Amino acid sequence: MKFETKTIHAGVHSDPATGAIMTPIYQTSTYAQSAPGVHKGYEYSRTHNPTRTALQDNLAALESGKWGLVFASGMAATDTVAKLLKPNDEVIASNDLYGGTYRIFTKVFQDYGIKFHFVDMSNLDNVEAKINSKTKLICAETPTNPLLKIVDLRKVAAIAKSHQILLAVDNTFASPYLQNPLALGADLVVHSATKYIGGHSDVVMGAICGNSNELFEKLSFIQNSCGAVPGPMDCFLAIRGIKTLHVRMERHCQNASKVANFLINHPKVSKVYYPGLANHKGHEIAKNQMRDFGGMLSFELKDDSVQAAHKFLSSLKIFVLAESLGGVESLAGHPATMTHASIPKEEREKAGLKDSLIRLSIGIENVDDLIEDLSQAMG
Ligand SMILES: *Cc1c(COP(=O)(O)O)cnc(C)c1O
Numbered sequence: 515m516k517f518e519t520k521t522i523h524a525g526v527h528s529d530p531a532t533g534a535i536m537t538p539i540y541q542t543s544t545y546a547q548s549a550p551g552v553h554k555g556y557e558y559s560r561t562h563n564p565t566r567t568a569l570q571d572n573l574a575a576l577e578s579g580k581w582g583l584v585f586a587s588g589m590a591a592t593d594t595v596a597k598l599l600k601p602n603d604e605v606i607a608s609n610d611l612y613g614g615t616y617r618i619f620t621k622v623f624q625d626y627g628i629k630f631h632f633v634d635m636s637n638l639d640n641v642e643a644k645i646n647s648k649t650k651l652i653c654a655e656t657p658t659n660p661l662l663k664i665v666d667l668r669k670v671a672a673i674a675k676s677h678q679i680l681l682a683v684d685n686t687f688a689s690p691y692l693q694n695p696l697a698l699g700a701d702l703v704v705h706s707a708t709k710y711i712g713g714h715s716d717v718v719m720g721a722i723c724g725n726s727n728e729l730f731e732k733l734s735f736i737q738n739s740c741g742a743v744p745g746p747m748d749c750f751l752a753i754r755g756i757k758t759l760h761v762r763m764e765r766h767c768q769n770a771s772k773v774a775n776f777l778i779n780h781p782k783v784s785k786v787y788y789p790g791l792a793n794h795k796g797h798e799i800a801k802n803q804m805r806d807f808g809g810m811l812s813f814e815l816k817d818d819s820v821q822a823a824h825k826f827l828s829s830l831k832i833f834v835l836a837e838s839l840g841g842v843e844s845l846a847g848h849p850a851t852m853t854h855a856s857i858p859k860e861e862r863e864k865a866g867l868k869d870s871l872i873r874l875s876i877g878i879e880n881v882d883d884l885i886e887d888l889s890q891a892m893g
Contacts, residue, residue, distance in 0.1 A: 517576065517691060518760045525571025526753060537568040539750045561738050565746040569753050570721075573711070576690040576756070577703050579723035581730045583737055584749065588686065588706025589614050590742035591720030593622075595682050595702060597736045598729075599650055601627030606644045607653040608635045610663060610865060612684065612706075613853055615653070635665040636796065638673060645677055654700075655684040656693075657800070660812045660849045660873040661866055662787045664796025667803050671699025680729075686710070689840070691763040692804045696725060709840030710809075713755040713762055717748045762842065762878055766809030769884060770876040776885045777813050782892050787812040809877075810839060812849075815870035823848050823870045829891035832883055839875035844884055847873045 515524065529538050540563055545556040556562050566584055574582035585591040592615055599605070607619065609632040619630045633640035635654055652674050656665040667683060674681035682702040683695035689710035695703045705711055707719035722733060737743065744752075767790075774788035789800040790807030800807055815822050827835050833846040837853060847853060850869050854862060859869075876884065 515575075520572070520575045521759045522757050524575030525573075526568050537565055537750065537753055539746045540564045541746050559746070560741055560743055563743075563746050563749070565749040565753070566744065569749045569756075572753060572756060573690070573705075573707075573721050574723050576759075577685075577696055577723040578694050579696050579703070580725045580727070582721060582723045583730075583733055584707065584744055584752070585720035585722070585737065586742040586744050587718050588612075588704070588708055588720035589618060591704050591706075591722050592618060592684075593742065594733055594736050594740070595651075595653075595704060595722065596623050596628070597740070598680070598732060599623070599628050602629075602648060603650040604629045604631065604644075604646065604648040605651045605653060606631045606633060606641055606649060608655050608658060608665065609633055610658045610661060611653065611655050612659055612686070613856075615655075615684065635670065636663050638666065638669050641670060641673055645673075645679070649677065649679050651680045651682060653682050653684070655687070657687045657789055657796075657808060657810065659687065659810075660787075660847075660853070660871065662687075662789055662794070662796075662808075662810060662812060664789055664794075664799045666799045667693075667695055667698040667700065674701075675699065686840075687810055688804060688808060689759065689763055691760050692767075692806055692808055696723065698803055701726060702729065707752055708838065710763065710766075711756060711759065711840075712752050713759065713841060714751075715838065715841035715843065717751045717755070719744050719748055719752055763806070763809070765878040766876055767806040769878065769881040770809045770811055770874075771807065772881045773874065773876055773884060773888065774811050776888065777811075780889075780892060782816055783813050784816045784818070785814040810873070810875055812871055812873045814868050815872075818868050818870040820848075820850060820869045823850070823872055825893070826872065826891050829893065830887055831890070832879065832887040833874065833891075841875070842878050844877035844879060845875040847875075849873055 547553045570582040631644040654665045681700045683700040686706040702724045705721040777786045788811040833844045
C-alpha cells in the first residue's frame, strides 16, 4: 500500500457492530469480562483502548514500523524512551534539540544519574568522539529547530549500529510523509503528534514507532506502568487529522518553498534557512533522505534587532504569533524572546540564533495571501 492510501486505511476498520466508517470514540475506562480473565483483548483503558489501537496501527504503517505507541504528549513519548536508561548510562544528543527535550534531559533525567552529551550532529565526528562503553542512546532531530539543520540519518544509524547503541530520531518537523527514520536505520522514531500528524492545532499527543519486539515490550510496559496515555477523543482527532496528512504536507512544502524564494529576494532580509534552498548546508542530505523539504523556515533581518523583529511580527495580519507548528494555519515566532528566551544572549548567539531571527510555520492557506502579508509587515 502506498503512503497516501495508508493514511486513510491502515489500521482503521469499519465498526464491526454498526458498520460505521469512522473508528468509534471508545469513551470507556473498562471492559466487561464474560468470566474472570475472559475478554476480547481489552481489560482497562490505561493498557489498551480500541480507538488508540487503531491510531497506533495506523502510525506504525506510516513510519513503516512493526508497532506504534501513542502518548499524552510528545514529551511523554520522550520520557518513555529515556526510561529505558539506567543510572551511569550515557546519551549523545543534538545540541539544538527541541527545548523541552533538552529540559527533560538536563533538569529531570540528569538527576537520576544519566549523563548527556550535546553535540553538533551536522558533523558526525562529534558523535564518535563522545562514544564510550557507557553510551546507550543517541538522540537525533532533523530538520532542527529553529535553524533547520540536517543530520545524515543513514550515517548516524551506521555509527549507532557499529557500537550497538540505540538510535532514536525525533521526526516531528518532517512528519512520516517526508521522512521515515526506521527505513534509514533508526531503532525508534519519536513524534510530537501535536504538530503535523494531528495537523489542526487541536490536540496534544506523542508517538513512538519501531520494529524491535523487545523494545516494544519494554516501552509498552513503561507506558502502562507510568500511565501517560492519551484519551480516546484525542486519538479520534489524530486519526481524523492523519487522513489528510499527505495532502496537507504537499501544500505545506509548496507554500514554504515559495515563501523562502520570496524572502531571499527581499531587500530587508539578510538570510533564509530552508533545506530546500540549494545554498542550504544540508540541502543534498535532505534531498537524499526526505521526500520534500517541509513547511518550516527561519530568516534574519538586515536590521538585526529585537525591535525590528517585534515590529515585523506585530504587523502580521494572517500569520498568527504563537508557539507550536505544523497546523493548517500559518504561525510566526521569535525564538530570542519566545521559545529560546531562557538561553542567555551570548549562548544564543554562539548557537547562531540572532536577535532578529524569525521562525515561520507555513500553513496551507493561499500562498499569495501569505506572501502579501509578509510583504506588508516588512513595511
Ligand atoms: C513540540 C515538540 C516536541 C514536544 O511535543 P509536545 O507534544 O509539545 O509534548 C518534541 N519535539 C519537537 C521537535 C517538537 O516540535
